[in-house]
Amino acid sequence: xxxLPEVETVRRGLQPVMEGARILNAEARRADLRFPFQPDFxxxxxxxxxxxxxxxxxxxMADLASGDVLLMHLGMSGSFRVIKPDNEAAPGxxxxxxxxxxxxDHVLFRMSSxxxxxxxxxxxxxxxxxxxxxxxxxxxxxxxxxxxxxxNEFDAAMLARSCAGKTTSLKASLLDQRVVAGLGNIxxxxxxxxxxxxxxxxxxxxxTKKGEPTDHAKRLVGAIHTVLNDAIKAGGSSLRDHRQTSGxxxxxxxxxxxxxxxxxxxxxPGCGGTVKRFTQNGRSTFWCPKCQK
DNA sequence: ACTGTCACCTGAGGGC
DNA sequence: TGCCCTCAGGTGACAG
Numbered sequence: 418x419x420x421l422p423e424v425e426t427v428r429r430g431l432q433p434v435m436e437g438a439r440i441l442n443a444e445a446r447r448a449d450l451r452f453p454f455q456p457d458f459x460x461x462x463x464x465x466x467x468x469x470x471x472x473x474x475x476x477x478m479a480d481l482a483s484g485d486v487l488l489m490h491l492g493m494s495g496s497f498r499v500i501k502p503d504n505e506a507a508p509g510x511x512x513x514x515x516x517x518x519x520x521x522d523h524v525l526f527r528m529s530s531x532x533x534x535x536x537x538x539x540x541x542x543x544x545x546x547x548x549x550x551x552x553x554x555x556x557x558x559x560x561x562x563x564x565x566x567x568x569n570e571f572d573a574a575m576l577a578r579s580c581a582g583k584t585t586s587l588k589a590s591l592l593d594q595r596v597v598a599g600l601g602n603i604x605x606x607x608x609x610x611x612x613x614x615x616x617x618x619x620x621x622x623x624x625t626k627k628g629e630p631t632d633h634a635k636r637l638v639g640a641i642h643t644v645l646n647d648a649i650k651a652g653g654s655s656l657r658d659h660r661q662t663s664g665x666x667x668x669x670x671x672x673x674x675x676x677x678x679x680x681x682x683x684x685x686p687g688c689g690g691t692v693k694r695f696t697q698n699g700r701s702t703f704w705c706p707k708c709q710k
Numbered sequence: 711a712c713t714g715t716c717a718c719c720t721g722a723g724g725g726c
Numbered sequence: 727t728g729c730c731c732t733c734a735g736g737t738g739a740c741a742g
Contacts, residue, residue: 420735451718451737475736493736494720521720540719542736558738585713594737601735656735657722676735698714701733716740725731 419491421475421566421599422648422669423659427497428472430662431534434499435467435479438530444511445524451492451544461485461547462526474562474598485547488558492542499662502533539658562598566641571597573638576623577630583620587637589698590620597641603654603676604644606703610675611640613685615709616702647672675703683708 419427443462445454455461466482479487506512511525513533524536524545536543548556563579564571579596580587590596591605600608609616614633623634653659653667656677660666670677674684675692683690683705690707 423735490736493734539721542718583712589713603735654735659735699716714742722733726729
């Protein structure tokens with residue numbers, strides 16, 4: 418499910434109940450998600466104060482007073498809910514209204530802020546890991562991540578440098594988290610459409626022979642900025658799983674111009690083309706052949 | 711080093 | 727109603 422705007426929406430929902438609060442009780446209700454939990458996973462969380470909640474690419478990172486960082490990834494179907502604990506329950510016991518998919522409630526936190534936080538992930542492609550902050554640089558999951566698309570260092574020149582010489586498609590390059598970290602299938606399709614660039618275009622065409630950014634690269638970076646910022650404002654996109662932590666839906670899916678719109682009319686003013694779909698590197702690509710070149 | 715494919719897992723939706 | 731197929735906001739582990 419979640420790409421950068423959805424993860425950022427989740428971060429903003431969790432921040433008020435996590436930051437400055439203590440984890441009174443943590444529980445992992447199965448031995449693994451995508452990876453096995455570390456043997457000391459719960460022990461390193463229990464009793465810790467969360468000093469900050471940040472995001473890197475599609476990862477949430479909770480800083481703990483101990484010097485550890487809790488790294489969380491939502492995979493395809495992960496979501497967090499913030500709920501009020503049941504005061505009738507025994508202290509330390511998680512007792513809350515169970516929805517029909519509560520079998521997929523895998524990780525629970527009781528916070529001193531008076532909130533219970535529930536991580537639900539039916540497909541279990543998500544994962545959590547506790548890492549010492551001074552070892553973050555060597556963390557394999559984070560090493561090699563490219564620039565934040567909304568950060569200062571990501572601009573047309575940088576994108577052109579990373580794409581120079583690449584023989585693969587623009588679509589595949591933008592999905593590559595080493596090139597830019599945080600985009601996924603939806604926002605790559607949308608950014609390519611907004612910049613009128615074909616997903617099939619060879620990535621190297623974003624750079625001149627000297628490695629300078631082309632106008633295409635500048636347009637693409639502008640479109641990435643716009644689409645991500647607009648999506649964050651909308652609370653992300655809710656197709657199936659994504660909910661804000663309050664349970665509310667995001668609403669950026671109403672602003673899709675191509676994603677999930679196969680056979681419908683292109684929304685570029687004056688274009689009149691028809692949105693097509695094909696498979697690229699095993700993922701669906703949606704695009705308008707008339708206005709994306 | 712680069713690029714592409716597969717695997718991981720569950721649930722929803724469509725066709726019959 | 728049920729069964730069987732395809733598809734899904736990701737990405738690590740491989741093969742070539």
